[in-house]
Amino acid sequence: xxxxxxxxxxxxxxxxxxxxxxxxxxxxxxxxxxxxxxxxxxxxxxxxxxxxxxxxxxxxxxxxxxxxxxxxxxxxxxxxxxxxxxxxxxxxxxxxxxxxxxxxxxxxxxxxxxxxxxxxxxxxxxxxxxxxxxxxxxxxxxxxxxxxxxxxxxxxxxxxxxxxxxxxxxxxxxxxxxxxxxxxxxxxxxxxxxxxxxxxxxxxxxxxxxxxxxxxxxxxxxxxxxxxxxxxxxxxxxxxxxxxxxxxxxxxxxxxxxxxxxxxxxxxxxxxxxxxxxxxxxxxxxxxxxxxxxxxxxxxxxxxxxxxxxxxxxxxxxxxxxxxxxxxxxxxxxxxxxxxxxxxxxxxxxxxxxxxxxxxxxxxxxxxxxxxxxxxxxxxxxxxxxxxxxxxxxxxxxxxxxxxxxxxxxxxxxxxxxxxxxxxxxxxxxxxxxxxxxxxxxxxxxxxxxxxxxxxxxxxxxxxxxxxxxxxxxxxxxxxxxxxxx
Numbered sequence: 001x002x003x004x005x006x007x008x009x010x011x012x013x014x015x016x017x018x019x020x021x022x023x024x025x026x027x028x029x030x031x032x033x034x035x036x037x038x039x040x041x042x043x044x045x046x047x048x049x050x051x052x053x054x055x056x057x058x059x060x061x062x063x064x065x066x067x068x069x070x071x072x073x074x075x076x077x078x079x080x081x082x083x084x085x086x087x088x089x090x091x092x093x094x095x096x097x098x099x100x101x102x103x104x105x106x107x108x109x110x111x112x113x114x115x116x117x118x119x120x121x122x123x124x125x126x127x128x129x130x131x132x133x134x135x136x137x138x139x140x141x142x143x144x145x146x147x148x149x150x151x152x153x154x155x156x157x158x159x160x161x162x163x164x165x166x167x168x169x170x171x172x173x174x175x176x177x178x179x180x181x182x183x184x185x186x187x188x189x190x191x192x193x194x195x196x197x198x199x200x201x202x203x204x205x206x207x208x209x210x211x212x213x214x215x216x217x218x219x220x221x222x223x224x225x226x227x228x229x230x231x232x233x234x235x236x237x238x239x240x241x242x243x244x245x246x247x248x249x250x251x252x253x254x255x256x257x258x259x260x261x262x263x264x265x266x267x268x269x270x271x272x273x274x275x276x277x278x279x280x281x282x283x284x285x286x287x288x289x290x291x292x293x294x295x296x297x298x299x300x301x302x303x304x305x306x307x308x309x310x311x312x313x314x315x316x317x318x319x320x321x322x323x324x325x326x327x328x329x330x331x332x333x334x335x336x337x338x339x340x341x342x343x344x345x346x347x348x349x350x351x352x353x354x355x356x357x358x359x360x361x362x363x364x365x366x367x368x369x370x371x372x373x374x375x376x377x378x379x380x381x382x383x384x385x386x387x388x389x390x391x392x393x394x395x396x397x398x399x400x401x402x403x404x405x406x407x408x409x410x411x412x413x414x415x416x417x418x419x420x421x422x423x424x425x426x427x428x429x430x431x432x433x434x435x436x437x438x439x440x441x442x443x444x445x446x447x448x449x450x451x452x453x454x455x456x457x458x459x460x461x462x463x464x465x466x467x468x469x470x471x472x473x474x475x476x477x478x479x480x481x482x483x484x485x486x
Contacts, residue, residue, distance in 0.1 A: 009130040016133035023144055024108050026414045031100040031153045033422040035429040035458045036088060039157040042471035044088030051090060058084070074253025077168075077205025078161040085160065088475065093430065096156060103152075103159040103167075110170035111143075111357075112136055117177040122312045124183070135305060142298045142360040146289055148409045151350035154456035158350045165206020166354055169214040172199035172243070176218055179235050180225050193235040197242040204246025208337035209354045211247045216333045218243050224323040228316050260341060274339035281339070281347045282331045285355055286363075294408070295360070299367045306371020313372045324369040327362045334358045412454055421452055429458045436476040444473075447484045 046067070049060035061083035068079045083089070087096040115136045123131070151158040175196035179189045196218075203214045222236040250256075289295040313320055338351045347355075416422050428449040436444060443464075451457045460469050464482040473481040 012130040013133055016130075016137045019137050020108075020133070020140060023140060023410060024104060026410055026417065027144065027153055028101045028104040030413050030417045030422055031104050032097050033417075033426040034096055034100045034154045034156065034456070035426060036093075036096065036433070037155065037157075037456060037458050038460075038468035038471065040086070040088055040155075041475045042467065043082050043157060044086050045471055045474045047083045047086060047089055049089060057089070069253050069255055072255040072259055074250040074256050075161060075165075075206055075208075076249065076253075077202045078165055078207060080205075081164055082157060082160040085156075087156065093433075099156065100153065100159060103163050106167045107163055107170075108140065110167040110174070111140060113174040114170045114177070115139060117174045117181075120177070120181055120183070122309055131305070131308070135302070138298050138301055139360060139364060142289075142293075142295055142364060143357055144410055145293050145295070145408060146356040146360070147349070147352060148413060148454045149349060149353040150454065150456040151348060152353045155350075158456070162207050162210065162350045162354060165203045165210045166357065168199045168206070169203035169210055169217075172196050172203055172214065172239075173217060173221070175199065176221060176236070176239055179239075180221075180233065189235060193239055196239045200239060200243040201246040204243050205250055207351075207354070208250065208341065209334050209351055211250050212333045212337055213330055213354065213358055215240070215243050215247050216330055217327075220323060220326055220330075223326075224319060227319040227322065256341075260343065270343055271340070274336060274343075277339040277345045278332055278335045280345065281335050282355070282359075285352065286331075286359060289356070289359060289363075295363075298364060302364045302367035303371040303374070306368035307375045308371075309368065310372040310375035314376060317369075317372055317376065320372070321369055324362075324366050327365065330358050330362055331355060409454075416452075416454055422455065425449060425452050425455060425457070432458070436472070436478065436481065442479040444478055444481045445484050446481075 043064075047060055047064045049057050052060070061080055064083045065076055065079045069076055073079075085095075085099050087093065087099065116132055119128075119132050119135065152163045153159070173196075175192045178184065179192035179196060181189075184192070200214055200218060204211045219240050222233065222240050225233060225236060290299075334355050335347070335351075338347055339345070432446065432449065435446065448460060449458060451459075460466070460472055460481060460483050462483045462485055463469065464473075464480040469481050473479065
């Protein structure tokens with residue numbers, strides 16, 4: 001006799017694998033067409049070493065990191081990565097393709113690891129791959145459906161400063177969770193603590209949006225494990241201290257103060273105003289997620305999953321609720337450094353990526369908690385009629401979602417990749433690079449490829465003294481480069 005339950009679980013696993021792989025194929029396939037733009041050239045020129053032996057290049061990268069730390073910003077890890085992986089200084093467009101595709105896979109893999117490690121505390125010895133993969137797919141889709149993150153997936157410098165450190169943070173959280181899992185021996189927990197400390201220290205050297213988020217989340221998890229066990233974990237304290245130490249190194253960099261003074265025009269840190277901008281940015285993005293994307297549907301789906309998992313969380317429901325509610329502050333911790341650093345309400349696309357990851361994870365987790373509470377108070381899990389009503393509500397909300405398939409970021413990217421828009425733009429930029437590389441002119445004037453939708457485009461100014469023009473000219477060995485006036 002056929003085991004229908006087993007067949008259903010296999011079907012769910014296959015559907016989720018297909019959905020996750022499909023999303024990653026769209027993002028990674030599109031990221032292949034990333035082109036080199038402004039900061040990529042200026043950073044590369046400042047590193048100053050081109051296709052030299054590795055240890056010589058490593059020394060140049062460390063020197064570059066030191067210079068940036070002293071005169072621009074404290075992101076020691078991000079700037080080291082910026083130099084070490086720079087395609088401008090090494091193997092050009094082939095290397096850029098590899099780095100940007102790996103950036104997508106690194107983010108997806110770290111997110112998967114964190115979700116899987118967190119669910120170990122709920123399912124323990126049971127693998128439950130159909131449920132774990134469903135949750136992972138919901139989280140991944142919620143993030144990728146929020147926006148086309150052009151400054152993350154189509155910009156090398158954005159990936160180096162934001163996405164790669166964020167992926168390291170997710171790995172740090174994964175290992176932090178593993179070191180608190182009693183299924184492992186003390187020796188393995190120590191190894192996990194070392195790994196968590198390493199990844200967290202690196203993440204603390206990324207953009208301050210990632211730095212603040214990492215320190216807050218790890219500290220919050222340490223408190224949560226204390227509330228559950230009523231035991232002080234030395235490993236947890238060590239990891240948190242390492243992360244906070246890395247954050248201090250980043251925050252108190254001389255370059256941060258110089259840059260902030262420049263952005264604020266000498267007005268200081270503007271803390272009261274920065275708090276207002278932070279609250280506004282977080283609320284605006286939360287509203288955008290719930291009103292203009294499929295995130296509302298994902299919240300209801302996680303509510304149903306919370307009902308399903310409630311019997312496994314009832315023992316620690318109070319502690320879980322406290323941490324889930326406190327976790328909502330993570331979005332504000334993420335957004336505050338942006339407001340302080342830019343001394344205004346400006347919130348770039350690359351910062352929205354970090355904020356959307358934080359909002360998606362914390363709000364979806366809160367939906368699970370609400371589902372557990374709903375089950376505890378009403379026993380809805382055993383009421384098939386009530387469960388059927390919730391599933392119908394989920395279906396109706398999905399049908400009447402404010403986002404149509406044609407408007408969804410993933411579908412836009414898929415369309416632009418499929419119709420060759422990304423490829424054609426990439427080829428135009430390659431033609432410009434080749435011309436600059438091979439032409440004999442010293443003062444080059446040439447047209448710039450027209451901007452396209454949903455892409456971080458190559459640009460330079462009509463003013464030859466603009467910083468981006470200077471960087472491009474220095475890289476290609478020209479006296480000047482400027483855009484032809486139309």
